[in-house]
Amino acid sequence: MGxxxxxxxxxxxxxxxxxxxxxxxxxxxxxxxxxSWRALPKLAGLNRCGKSCRLRWTNYLRPDIKRGKFSQxxxxxxxxxxxILGNKWSAIATHLPGRTDNEIKNFWNTHLRKKLIxxxxxxxxxxxxxxxxxxxxxxxxxxxxxxxxxxxxxEEQAVRLQSExxxxxxxxxxxxxxxxxxxxxxxxxxxxxxxxxxxxxxLNSLSSMKDGPVLNAIQLETPTSxxxxxxxxxxxxxxxxxxxxxxxxxxxxxxxTSLNNDMVQSQNPNFKVLSPGKNSLDSPWPSSxxxxxxxxxxxxxxxxxxxxxxxxxSYGGAPPSFWPDLLLEDPLFHEIA
DNA sequence: AACCGACACAACCGCGGAGAG
DNA sequence: ACTCTCCGCGGTTGTGTCGGT
Numbered sequence: 001m002g003x004x005x006x007x008x009x010x011x012x013x014x015x016x017x018x019x020x021x022x023x024x025x026x027x028x029x030x031x032x033x034x035x036s037w038r039a040l041p042k043l044a045g046l047n048r049c050g051k052s053c054r055l056r057w058t059n060y061l062r063p064d065i066k067r068g069k070f071s072q073x074x075x076x077x078x079x080x081x082x083x084i085l086g087n088k089w090s091a092i093a094t095h096l097p098g099r100t101d102n103e104i105k106n107f108w109n110t111h112l113r114k115k116l117i118x119x120x121x122x123x124x125x126x127x128x129x130x131x132x133x134x135x136x137x138x139x140x141x142x143x144x145x146x147x148x149x150x151x152x153x154x155e156e157q158a159v160r161l162q163s164e165x166x167x168x169x170x171x172x173x174x175x176x177x178x179x180x181x182x183x184x185x186x187x188x189x190x191x192x193x194x195x196x197x198x199x200x201x202x203l204n205s206l207s208s209m210k211d212g213p214v215l216n217a218i219q220l221e222t223p224t225s226x227x228x229x230x231x232x233x234x235x236x237x238x239x240x241x242x243x244x245x246x247x248x249x250x251x252x253x254x255x256x257t258s259l260n261n262d263m264v265q266s267q268n269p270n271f272k273v274l275s276p277g278k279n280s281l282d283s284p285w286p287s288s289x290x291x292x293x294x295x296x297x298x299x300x301x302x303x304x305x306x307x308x309x310x311x312x313x314s315y316g317g318a319p320p321s322f323w324p325d326l327l328l329e330d331p332l333f334h335e336i337a
Numbered sequence: 338a339a340c341c342g343a344c345a346c347a348a349c350c351g352c353g354g355a356g357a358g
Numbered sequence: 359a360c361t362c363t364c365c366g367c368g369g370t371t372g373t374g375t376c377g378g379t
Contacts, residue, residue, distance in 0.1 A: 016347075051349085052349080059347075102348085106345070111345090
């Protein structure tokens with residue numbers, strides 16, 4: 001089991017490759033193939049170790065390498081595969097033609113990993129981090145929602161409700177936290193600073209909201225045009241946002257809205273008009289929040305767009321591969337970018 | 338203009354598996 | 359069964375670039 005002395009020899013060049021070296025390597029491999037990497041440098045007239053040549057070829061010079069920014073689809077593929085395979089970069093790379101394991105690894109470490117962390121997700125498990133302070137970004141968003149609800153009319157709230165479906169989904173997670181005696185007890189037992197106390201108070205405050213107007217409205221399984229005003233309607237209950245692991249919200253509550261985008265836009269500058277088929281407005285976060293003891297039944301919920309109206313449609317799949325789709329489509333995920 | 342920190346990416350390092358002798 | 363060599367992989371480091379001060 002001796003170690004390869006490959007790069008230990010003195011006198012071999014290290015560091016960045018010059019264009020001349022690249023050309024020598026390309027010329028040799030195009031003529032002869034790489035054959036033995038160990039023998040290649042001498043045969044190709046390069047003062048490099050075989051390992052360095054192999055890396056240069058596989059990560060940079062190979063003609064089938066695709067360069068440039070990762071597409072949305074590639075991002076999603078990486079997230080999906082990473083949730084299943086972990087840091088198996090070479091395995092992930094086999095599903096992304098033209099991308100090298102090194103490139104994917106770098107992209108993960110510099111972009112995707114950071115996004116997940118900033119959103120409060122564990123980049124290894126793709127699940128929300130269980131420590132409460134890691135969820136602070138979500139709590140802050142929820143605090144903003146609470147403040148909004150206290151100072152705005154029902155119509156304003158309804159418009160915002162449409163554009164912030166994702167916040168509702170996040171509330172699921174908070175609900176879970178609030179209803180988990182262990183998590184709250186553990187949390188309250190460990191309050192050491194003023195900011196922690198502030199967060200604890202916020203949690204309690206939000207806890208008292210859980211039967212408040214928004215959730216109650218959603219739980220109404222009837223059209224609520226009077227609630228929402230004349231041009232915005234809740235059309236009924238068709239698709240589910242899975243609150244099934246939250247006992248007091250069963251049966252799964254859901255809602256579907258049909259909105260006139262122009263109207264919504266005029267009232268809510270943050271609302272984005274979606275192109276048909278583009279699914280970027282809302283995503284139920286996190287529809288597969290970690291269940292305390294057993295996995296919740298997986299229901300399908302998503303948002304599709306028919307061009308002039310937004311409606312809920314379907315997400316699917318089971319954790320953990322289920323998660324990355326949600327993350328990728330979560331506006332917050334892209335805001336962080 | 339100079340400096341500095343953050344970021345992105347190329348390249349290196351070291352480990353372990355596979356296969357040949 | 360054991361040793362040795364080669365290769366591939368994942369983690370880490372080095373370096374260039376860019377933006378802010």
